[in-house]
Amino acid sequence: MAGLDPYQVLGVAPNATQDEIRAAYRRLAKKFHPDLNPGKPEAERRFKDISRAYELIGDPENRAKFDRAGEAAFGGAEGGGPFGAHGGPFYTRTQEGPGGGRYSFSFGRGGGGPEGFPDEDAFIESLLRGFRGPTRGEDVQYRLEVSLGEAARGAEREVSFPGGKHLRVRIPPGVRSGMKLRLPGQGLSPASGAPPGDALIEIRVLPMEGFRQEGADLHTELDIPLGEAVKGGEERVRTIDGDVLLRIPQGVNTGRRLKIAGRGLFDSRRGVRGDQIVSLRVKLPERLAPELEEAIRKWA
Amino acid sequence: MGVKRLLVISEACERAGVSRQFVLHCLRARWIVPADPIEAGFDEEDLARLRLIHELQRDLGVNEEAIPIILGLLDQLHALRVALRKAA
Numbered sequence: 001m002a003g004l005d006p007y008q009v010l011g012v013a014p015n016a017t018q019d020e021i022r023a024a025y026r027r028l029a030k031k032f033h034p035d036l037n038p039g040k041p042e043a044e045r046r047f048k049d050i051s052r053a054y055e056l057i058g059d060p061e062n063r064a065k066f067d068r069a070g071e072a073a074f075g076g077a078e079g080g081g082p083f084g085a086h087g088g089p090f091y092t093r094t095q096e097g098p099g100g101g102r103y104s105f106s107f108g109r110g111g112g113g114p115e116g117f118p119d120e121d122a123f124i125e126s127l128l129r130g131f132r133g134p135t136r137g138e139d140v141q142y143r144l145e146v147s148l149g150e151a152a153r154g155a156e157r158e159v160s161f162p163g164g165k166h167l168r169v170r171i172p173p174g175v176r177s178g179m180k181l182r183l184p185g186q187g188l189s190p191a192s193g194a195p196p197g198d199a200l201i202e203i204r205v206l207p208m209e210g211f212r213q214e215g216a217d218l219h220t221e222l223d224i225p226l227g228e229a230v231k232g233g234e235e236r237v238r239t240i241d242g243d244v245l246l247r248i249p250q251g252v253n254t255g256r257r258l259k260i261a262g263r264g265l266f267d268s269r270r271g272v273r274g275d276q277i278v279s280l281r282v283k284l285p286e287r288l289a290p291e292l293e294e295a296i297r298k299w300a
Numbered sequence: 301m302g303v304k305r306l307l308v309i310s311e312a313c314e315r316a317g318v319s320r321q322f323v324l325h326c327l328r329a330r331w332i333v334p335a336d337p338i339e340a341g342f343d344e345e346d347l348a349r350l351r352l353i354h355e356l357q358r359d360l361g362v363n364e365e366a367i368p369i370i371l372g373l374l375d376q377l378h379a380l381r382v383a384l385r386k387a388a
Contacts, residue, residue, distance in 0.1 A: 030360050035352050036370075038377055088315065091348040095378040101345050102335065103371075104378035 004071060006053030018060060025054040038092045137188040137197040144169065144181075144201050148218070149240035151175050151205045152265045152273060161186070161199070169201060173273075174266035177205045208240065216267035216274025221281055224248055229282040239263040239276050246278060256280045306334075306341025316350040326353055331371055 007014050010024040028050045030036070037043035056071065057063040065073045095101030144159060154173035160166050167186065175181075180200045187197025212219040222237060232250035236243050241263055248258070257279050264274025288296075313320050326332040331353055335343035342350075349371075356362040356370060 026359065026361055033355070033360065035374065038374075038381060088344065088347050088351060091345075091352040091374070092378065094345040094348045095375070096382055101378060103345060103349060104375040104382065 004049060004052060004056075006056040006066065009049050009053035010057075018058075018063075021054070021057055021063075025050065025058060029054075034090045035092045038096065044090070136195050139187045139197040140199050142199060142201045143204055144171075145204045145206050146171055146175065147206055147240070148208045148211060148265070151203075152240055154266070159201070167199075171203070174268040175203045175205065177203060179203045210238070211240065213265065216270075217264045218274070218276045219279065220276060221279045222246070223281045223283045224252070226282055226284055229253065229280070237276075237278060248280070252280055252282070254280060254282045306336050306339075306343055307347070309340060309342070312342040312347060312350070316347045316354070318350055318354050322354065323350065326350060329368070331367060 007016070010021060010028065012020055012024045016024075029047065032043045032047040032050060034040075034044040034047055055062065056066045056074065062074075095104040140161075142159070142161065144157065146155065146157070150157075150171060152173060154175075155171045157169050157171060158166055159169045165186075167183065169181065169183070171181070180202050183199040183201065185196050186199035189196040210220055218240065220238070222235060224233075224235060227233075228235070228248055229252050230250070232252075233248050235246050235248055237246040237260065239260060244260060244263070246258060246260065257277050260276040260278060262273050263276040266273050307315065309320060309323060313323055316323075323332070327334075332346055332349055334340055334346050353367060353371070356367060357364075362370065
């Protein structure tokens with residue numbers, strides 16, 4: 001469309017503001033939109049010009065381009081614009097074929113009411129469900145027992161699911177009993193081919209005999225012989241990471257607490273592991289050597 | 301003419317140049333009832349109607365309440381014109 005003067009088509013002055021241009025475009029588009037003028041081919045022609053004109057000067061960038069170099073600056077591709085670019089027939093065209101369109105047939109017959117349309121909310125609901133895609137498969141729940149050590153350090157475990165599937169499950173450090181790990185997409189697959197649900201793995205941290213939990217710290221007790229309490233020494237101590245040798249200082253008494261740093265549970269808030277607190281219990285021998293008994297009697 | 305393949309929502313959005321949100325809104329408002337309402341398949345009529353609603357709102361500044369009025373009047377007008385043509 002060589003020689004189209006967008007200012008003239010829209011009926012605005014060359015120095016009109018963008019607001020004035022938009023207002024003029026809206027006014028004319030309302031008047032000549034082909035869908036609002038069924039059966040008037042001249043409206044469609046006018047409308048195309050209006051759309052093209054608005055495309056050329058409707059936004060400041062294009063307008064500057066047009067003012068500088070004219071329509072040639074747009075590569076001559078005609079029929080773009082907000083309407084022309086929509087890539088399909090106008091609605092009117094789809095409704096006035098033989099027998100009328102589906103919409104005008106449904107709406108038009110009854111004189112305006114939506115008679116031809118299913119009216120129940122259930123219908124709309126099912127429709128919207130259709131758009132969300134078929135429903136997901138069900139989630140499945142599993143239980144996984146982990147040791148205190150695994151809970152503290154984190155672990156990877158091979159888990160067998162009913163149905164023969166094996167999965168490596170990563171257990172993050174700091175899990176507690178009752179926490180659920182979600183494995184997306186590892187649930188049931190519905191027959192419809194819809195996406196599967198998730199697998200939810202509930203963690204159960206197995207208690208360990210002799211270990212009492214207090215926050216991230218673990219408390220244990222250790223019996224030491226009297227001699228060691230007096231002279232000091234070394235004791236093999238069970239931790240959730242395996243045995244360690246604990247140095248017993250000289251002259252300890254029952255109730256003395258020794259700390260094994262970093263052998264407790266994982267403290268998710270601080271990002272470090274707690275400690276193992278070992279409470280000592282001094283054990284007298286079953287039978288005191290006579291010399292010792294004598295010495296104690298004297299001392300007491 | 302062979303059977304036309306209906307479009308799923310993502311294709312309909314792309315072809316009509318509208319968002320998924322917009323299509324869902326039109327469905328809830330019952331301005332659009334797709335050609336296949338069970339499997340949610342759209343045809344050219346649906347696309348043209350979606351485009352029209354979009355243009356009415358975006359370009360012509362028509363507000364929410366006026367949309368169904370305009371659509372209803374248009375549908376009656378189309379039906380009348382088809383009936384007139386048959387009678388002629």
